[in-house]
Amino acid sequence: MQGAKSAAQTHQWFKLDNAGKIFPGQNNSKWSNIFRVSVSLESDVEKKTLETALKDTLKRFPCYAVRIRRGLFWYYLENLEGVYPPVMDDIKNPCHRVNFKENNRFLFRVYVYKNRISVEFFHALTDAYGATTFLLTLTAQYLRLFGADIPPKGMVFDINEKASKSELEDSFLRFANSKAKIKRSSDFVYHAKGERIGRHKINITTGYIDCAAFRKKAKEYGVTVTELSAAILLDIHYRKQLAENRKQKIVSIQIPVNLRNHFPSETLRNFSLCYNIKLDPNMGDYTFDEIVKHVAQSLRLQNNSKELNAMMTKNLALEKSIFMRIMPLFIKKTAIYTSFVLTGEKTVSALFSNVGIVTVPDEIKPFIKNVMLMTGPGILNGARLAAITYENTLAISFANIYKENDIEREFFTRIVKLGVHVKIESNRE
């Protein structure tokens, strides 16, 4: 850690961004705040070469070459120089809890398994967009070391360039300027229950879906791929609760939004917000078509820059409040943890995060088979889905903490019934 010491002496540091501030306080054995992005290549990965590529790539992403430290009032990120995260053999239980002292103190992990390179990021560092950009830039550099000529384009960055100020900024501070403030939903909702698998373990089921065919089906309903997927998920939870013959609670799907699509930000740090699509079964019986319409309308109503700005401003107001700022970190941490335990996932039945289409230069396409994204385990949510599209393949991954896999089975079977091909991959035995 000699290098780390010299970095500390130069005092290069970052404040945690607005979204990232809550994650260190929530870090516990059941909820890891880690997510994973993987890229599968056409040939097996060489660990040594990947280590070299990682060293080259990390310089381009100074906001990820950091460790987390405790200040008197806030956590902060301090640059690490001269050390690199180890490239490790992949594991069966991805996204387990981060320990701030492991992994040479880096907050992201790099794994290799046969032809697959995976990175797992602590959410305090960045969101799925930033992590995917880092992974694709790393993959491009890895392939360059084997002689491939891959120009920087789309999500593959030029590693010889220096990170710009706008890439390292906290975009929440720049763009949150609404006069209105919208509060997050606080309704306690339905959760599909099951028998928990062991602590730190997770069941992953990934479906590789023919994207063109699925998009065609979505168009037939007059909706997007995200809207149709969220509607299927909402419908599954709605019908599961009905079948349980109990007092009906609201069913809610949380959908994170990449704010870069609404605001001209280039940041590589967190810049996303979540909104909830809710369905109250007490309103009456819903058909699937009605649920699709309901999801599409709710999403479109909220998915505009004004509404999102008001939500951002509300989140930022808490961080800017003088009481919050002067409160010592240990009290803040306890308050965040308590609030998370009391509400947290209780307001969400399932999560559906869709990063969208990965944009890469044509030269890298012959080397990449597919790209996959997955979230970490939840505390109450059996279904935490993440989706990413590469070329014509939409990869949807379930991260499940329960032994039961009825939601996954129902979800993928429904897509198959729509006439779309789905290939399944899992870590289940």
Next chain:
Amino acid sequence: MAYCINCGVLLDDGALKCVLCDTAVTMPEKNAETAASPAYPERLVIPNSVRKRYTVFLISVILLIPNIICVIINILMPDKGLWSVYVVSSSLFVWLIIAVPMMLKKMNPYIILTAYTISALLYAYVFYLMLHKDNWYVSLAVPFIITFSLCCFIFIAWVRKQKRGKLSITAMLLADIAIFSLLTEALINIYYKNENLFFVSVIISVSCICLMLFFRATEKNERLKAWMTRRFYF
């Protein structure tokens, strides 16, 4: 390529069963020849539990500062007696109860319970030495602490023996409370040489037993359980 005849999804080469519905793949012997490697390796990484050293440090400092101040004041004003012993022993007892379990990597509840019992006995003994009235330590404090520990011990052993439902745990807790209240009242009445051994504890015990029977009945009756869930939903 193999398809699941039940779900209709495409599976990995060499898959013997569908990962979604466990339906066997129709030609496993043929697939086994072209078996692809599993999607994830077998290696599991279970992270170490985080030792709450920071919290322990904070608790220790918060407890230490008033103790130091009290000891200094007591030394400067010795004519008021050794009152700081109460503060120091109480702080030490709280520290042992809260901070020590946080420092342990793996907690064995029986060892923790034994340690707590010994700490409580010593804590009471300090007060006994300071006050030195009657023989309350042997005839009241020791049996009371040991009774409480035994009740806890039985409860923990019962819960750990097999996986129990929330309702049966509550029922057992109520039974424990009933026994403990009866024994405690008997101890107090023996110490004060009262004629009636039981009075208040009987009311507590009867209430606990009624509730306990109700919970046991609810646990065994699925219909009643469903009715309760609907009625008491909040």
